[in-house]
Each structure stands twice: as structure tokens, then as C-alpha cells.
Amino acid sequence: MMLDSETTKTYTRPISKAWWLRDRGYFNRRYFMFLLRELTSVFVALYVVLFIYELFLLTKGQEAHAAFQESLRSGPFIVFFLIALLFALYHSWTWLGLTTKMQAAGRGLVKIGTKTLPPIFVALGSYGAWLVATCVIAYLFLTL
Amino acid sequence: MNYKEHKSEPFWWGMFSQGGVIAALLIPIHIFLCGLAVPLGLIDPELLSYERITALLQNPLVKVYLCVLLIFPLYHAAHRIRFTLAEIGLHSLAKVLPVLCYGGALLGTAVVLYILWVLF
Numbered sequence A: 001m002m003l004d005s006e007t008t009k010t011y012t013r014p015i016s017k018a019w020w021l022r023d024r025g026y027f028n029r030r031y032f033m034f035l036l037r038e039l040t041s042v043f044v045a046l047y048v049v050l051f052i053y054e055l056f057l058l059t060k061g062q063e064a065h066a067a068f069q070e071s072l073r074s075g076p077f078i079v080f081f082l083i084a085l086l087f088a089l090y091h092s093w094t095w096l097g098l099t100t101k102m103q104a105a106g107r108g109l110v111k112i113g114t115k116t117l118p119p120i121f122v123a124l125g126s127y128g129a130w131l132v133a134t135c136v137i138a139y140l141f142l143t144l
Numbered sequence B: 001m002n003y004k005e006h007k008s009e010p011f012w013w014g015m016f017s018q019g020g021v022i023a024a025l026l027i028p029i030h031i032f033l034c035g036l037a038v039p040l041g042l043i044d045p046e047l048l049s050y051e052r053i054t055a056l057l058q059n060p061l062v063k064v065y066l067c068v069l070l071i072f073p074l075y076h077a078a079h080r081i082r083f084t085l086a087e088i089g090l091h092s093l094a095k096v097l098p099v100l101c102y103g104g105a106l107l108g109t110a111v112v113l114y115i116l117w118v119l120f
Helices: A029-059 A062-071 A075-104 A119-143 B009-037 B050-056 B060-087 B097-119
Strands: none
Touching: A029 A062, A029 A075, A029 B009, A029 B050, A029 B060, A029 B097, A062 B050, A075 A119, A075 B009, A119 B009, B009 B060, B009 B097, B060 B097
């Protein structure tokens, strides 16, 4: 965006830094859920960094790996993974749900002939893909 | 926001989008299996044993899969964190945040590639 308030003298309403908690004296659920949605990315990043660290430990040998696996059984790690899982699920839910909005907007994503598929089917398709991916990974992880 | 769009901006948006899809489809089951199911003893801990994982990592397809799983979501997170930090009040850092966030993702990419293809 190229909004130059210096030259155009546009009035910008001062916004409190805690706008997502309290906007003009009120709690706005939409703002709060928006920030929670953005916050999911922090947990995704933390999980990925932890995963990379575990890969690194594997290169350090069996003992380093086993010691870290043991510490993953501790309470704080379990709580972290539980919270990270909830945020990851919220990310999946909101991100895949976006396909509904894309389908509803403009000419839509998926068409059959000249007809635009109703958004609900596109959502079912993307949530279905999530289910399939989840099952395939779980199957490979348990059986490979 | 008083910044001009850099010409690399579409690339970061694209990576954000790719990473969002990959994180949405793949991350929850990984967190559940490796972070909860094994540590809580719901499934056999041997599934994450040193021997099994190092054997799996001999397969190049597993390495490629891990690259996709780990690298794209880093860009996704970098992009969201960049904009969210600006939105919760760090407007003054609007010029530095992209460098820090995308730089972090690039560094993460290098580390993943190094671990998987040099150390293993």
C-alpha cells in the first residue's frame, strides 16, 4: 500500500495497541479471533523449529536423540504440543475454510461447464483433502 | 503503512500461500503423532527410535517430504508474523520486519537443507 499521509493529509484515527482486545471501549470478537488466527503461525513456526532441532540431534547420535525423546515426555512439552495442536487445527480450519470465500467471490474457483460449484462443495473438497492427507501420513508413519 | 512494495513481494505472498496449505494439511497430524501420541504412550515409542528414523532418512523421498513439510510453513509463518507485529503496534519497524522474518525463513531453509543433505 502506498498511503502517504504526509502529502494527502488523510485523517487516521489513532488506534490503541490493544485494539484486538479492546476497540473504542468494547471487546470485538472478530478482531480477537483474527489475532488468534494470525497467532497460529507462531505455533506452526515453533513446532517446525523444534522438528528441525530433533533432526539435528539425530545427527549427533543415538544418545542425544534418546535423551531428547525422554524429555518430550515431560509435562511442559506435553502442554506445549497440546496448545500447538489446537492452534494448528484452528489454522487448518480457517485456511481451508477460505476456499469457500474464494468460491463465493467473483467467478469462483471451481466450475463445471458454465456453472459455478456451490461453495459448500469446495469446502467439503478441501476438508476432505485434509482428512485424506492426515490418514495417509498416519498410515505411513505407523507402517513404513 | 508507509512503505513501497518491494518487487519481491509477490514471491513472499506466494510462499505464504503455499506454506499455509502445507501447514493446514500436514502439521496437525505430525504434532499429534510425534508430540502427543508417542510421548503419552498411545502408540509404540519404537516408531520414533533412532534406528527407525535414521533408516527412513536413507530414503530420498522421505528427505524431500521433510523439506516440503518444514520449509514452506516457515515462509507462511514469517509472512504472518511480519504483518501481525506491525498490526499490533510495531508500525515503526515496517521496514525491518520483512528482513528479519523472511531472513529467518531463508536461514531455516538453509539449515534444513544442510542437515538433510550434508549431515545425513
